[in-house]
Amino acid sequence: MGEADLFDDAVFDATNGGLPPDCIETPIESVTRQGSVGRYLWVIDSLGLKIILEATPNPKRTTRPIVCHTNITGGKPALHGGELWFGADDKVYINNASGRYGNAEPEQWEAVLAYFTFIGYEVVSLPFLFG
Template identity: 65%
Template sequence: MALFDDFIFDATDGGKPSETIVTPVDEIKYERSVGRYLWVIDRYGLKLILEATPNNALARGIVCHTNITGGEPALQGGELWFGDDGKVYINNKSGRYGSATPVQDAAVFDYFVSLGYDVVQLSGHTTG
């Protein structure tokens, strides 16, 4: 069992973590840390973790994308908020697993939709 397994939500079948933090849409547009989840698509599906989850091994004190994967490869990663309007807001901002092209952004968007989420893409691709 990996160190953060108890905090990782398997969202491959859609849905939300049991104690989901819902964020007002007006706050999401600023991409603030309150209610921010990290997401990763790996070979098993979509995984989420609340970014505020403590990680004392890192100087920043909270988890990062590799805490979801255990340092293993992933297809894409980014940040996510559950809006108070029922929509899921995502970006592709991961220093390790971020997208490199608009085509990858579109594929991620389509994947979230295929899982049943009503998705809003917040920003374009990153180079990380």
């Protein structure tokens, strides 16, 4: 319930890099624990990279009343997805933790890391959580 709703107003198009408005920069100690503070969800779809703050309320979801990856796409397909933190050290930390869009294939993960670098982020790969 509520998982296919598009939260377009809360999604940041990061295809050209940059930081979302009111970006939450997370201390590195919290990032390495992959905690919920400052955690964003990301997906790469046919148009580029999109992110949303995971703490964004989604009252239609009864199990967890916050957004999920499919709220970025409106339930449509994506190439890959996971979690992201903007570190206080100006690096972007990502993993592939997405029940719908995650993928543990090493070649695809290397392509994801290369894409993040290509659009201007200094990216750090966090441990795989799915696969």
